[in-house]
Amino acid sequence: MTRPGARQRKQMHLAAQVPGAGSTTVWAGPPSGRRTGFPSFRHLAATAERGLFDFLLLAEGLRLPEHKGRIHDLDAVGRPEPITALSALAAVTERIGLAATADTTFHEPYELARRLASLDHLSGGRAAWHVVASSDAFTGENFRPGAARPDRSECFARAAEFVAAARELWDSWTPGGVPRPFAHHGRHFSVAGTFDVARSPQGHPVVIRAGDAGDEEERESAASAADVFLAGRPGTPEAGRALCADIRRRLAAYGRRPEELKVMPGVTFALGDTDAEAQENAAEIRKQQVSPQGALFALERVWGRDLSGYDPDGPLPGIDPDPAGQVAPGRAPIADPLAVAARWRAVAEAKGLSIRQTVIEMTGRQTFIGTPASVAAQMDEYVTAGAADGFVLLPHHLPGGLDDFADRVVPLLQERGAFRTEYAGATLREHLGLPLPVWKSGRS
Template identity: 55%
Template sequence: MSKPRKEIHLAAHFPGVNNTTVWSDPEAGSHIEFESFRHFAQTAERAKFDFLFLAEGLRLREQGGQIYDLDVVGRPDTFAVLAALSGVTERLGLAGTINSTFNEPFEVARQFATLDHLSAGRAAWNVVTSWDAFTGENFRRGGFLAEADRYARAERFMRAAWTLFDSWRGDEIVADKASGQFLATPRPGQFTVKDDHFDITGHFPVPRSPQGRPVIFQAGDSDEGREFAAATADAIFSRHGTLEAGQAFYADVKGRLARYGRTPESLKVLPAATFVLGDTDADAREKAAIVRRQQVSGQTAIKLLEQVWNRDLSSYDPDGPLPEVDPQVSADHIARGRASVRMNRDPLAVAKQWRELAVAKGLSIRDLMIEVSARQTFVGSPSTVAQSIDDLVQADASDGFILVPHITPGGLDAFADTVVPLLQERGAFRTEYRGSTLREHLGLSAAR
């Protein structure tokens, strides 16, 4: 018996401040003006996407004691942007990244419950933790938590928020003296949370929202992160977008669900994906090569190399060879607030690997940085990209993709106009929304 055909889930990630965004293109626009957010969101909704996704950075990144040159356009508040977008969209889900290390459950629960009401059931929360003291300096608590402690706090934070969301009682029947009728009135209930991380009690001020609880996203890739997702998340934001890596990740996280009494359908796996479209596959490959060089300028190449070498390399020629000097291994790092620093935990091994690659392919510093950092998941004509997406989803490498265009705000337009209709013709993607809430878009059951 053949396996039932899966329906693809698609979402759009508003490009943040990073070196994947092409700033030099004449079509590039603002990352903070509301018109950019409106255009992007309405394009995603026109294409019948599940949701729009906003990342968040809690501190501007630094390198060599100066603000990183790709981090100066501003980072507006997530809730303010999503609340505004709820007024110019009708069905599109609204997903925001909110940190569990430095925030408090009461405040975050109140904000998400409010957003879910304002949007009529379209709110989602990407729960993240913070790993560095540099970010913590913006907050009264300061400092940072060890990885295991971060996820322990995140799980307690999540369950505290759930307690608040669920604290309102079911409708209470009350007699209305004026009309003589009996009316159903929701009533706030008492909540109490006491554990190693939180000690709060009171009455939650926001009634139970249309979804009951927002859809929960998680993006951690460590073993602790995967386990946290299996226990608590509705969807996981993955970085494994290729067939073999995607299938391995998919099988791993789905295989953890049974121990929490969950079915494979209760957790959606959605890798981030970039794309470059052309009239033909050859045309798209030519465009992709141009985009990669736009994404990694000579200046950016040196900055990226410094994040591994942990040295000032500004005197080096980006079109020249890699430095002969080895990376400097130190707890005090030249780049602060950059996830790539954390991911390159063995800089000497990375340097050795990169040197071998540069020699084998005759790569300059800039060429190497393009090779190792600039990736496009889908490159081809609309028909090629549509087939690639469908093949990966049907092969259980993912349940869909969160698309990250390299141009803001119009980078999603061509995908919506050319690839989406082909996926719809295949019967792999909806032609109309069948529900009004994000849970319905994702095929998730009501919040427990």
């Protein structure tokens, strides 16, 4: 809905994500308890609901990244298991969607489909599943020998069959509440029996897939089965329009319509009363994200060497990277470390930067920086141009980093007629404008 007199325009969707682990987020105050304590998550959910967001997404970190065998300082403490935390949040919220990250490599279809359907019932139709597929053997060691699948394409194939099997389980109950036996026999899974959770309020929880917008395989997986594609950082409006057009073009091959998928890039922001103040706040955030130890950790990822003897406030190493070096298990490898190091050296020499300053300069950037009015205008223009359906915000400071956006930017979006002034429905599918899944009796 829009306010009286507001001009009609395409309205955006908004969501917020809490990362699983890493230096993107700076937790305010003492770390003990805040990262795992329920009050932090309750505050975030309440803020997102006050801001009329579509959903709150909890990321999952199944193993904390290590730095030469030690847990990196900003990754300590970890996060609660997402579905458990969201089940608790269902009791203290009314409308906000609740999205849980769950890895298809380390779960089984019956077990996860059951938990997600239960969350959908407990929340009155607000559950979502952020599907991820891990090929990381380092993480797999936490589960069982051979749990990880080093071949990325094989992980995608397993994930696709996993989602299909989960949908068969959800469809094994008729809309009228009659259970029917299910049987799925595929390459990765062979399961049969009777599902013990009735069809949930949304039919199926909303399915979210995330990925690099330029990755062909990730685009295809989103087109085949996702309700929301959480794209990487947005580029130009032209690039965003091309991405949306490409993904929606692929939908027809799976019997799907364009309105059945929402494209929502992940974004960061920094606000200020003036543009200059916003730039200062953005710079301060980047400084907080990169501690001296974190700077050396980032440098070692590029150089592939032990650089613990270097001074973070000193110059970059004069030695070249070792492309075969591996000092950060659980992290994606650097594609071309020699080229990356050359770019970093060029910037460091041109600006006279230390190691830490170089890492801050080369790795930290907010998507939207400015006053609340200018950030609202930038976001509105991007969506109006057809470059996205909305955004998933990654607040830097938690648990209160979403407050300013909800209180200062959302009202301006509403004044523009670019964002809802109230929830029109009760379920997440209604918030997103997604149709209910058609019950397919042939699956059961």
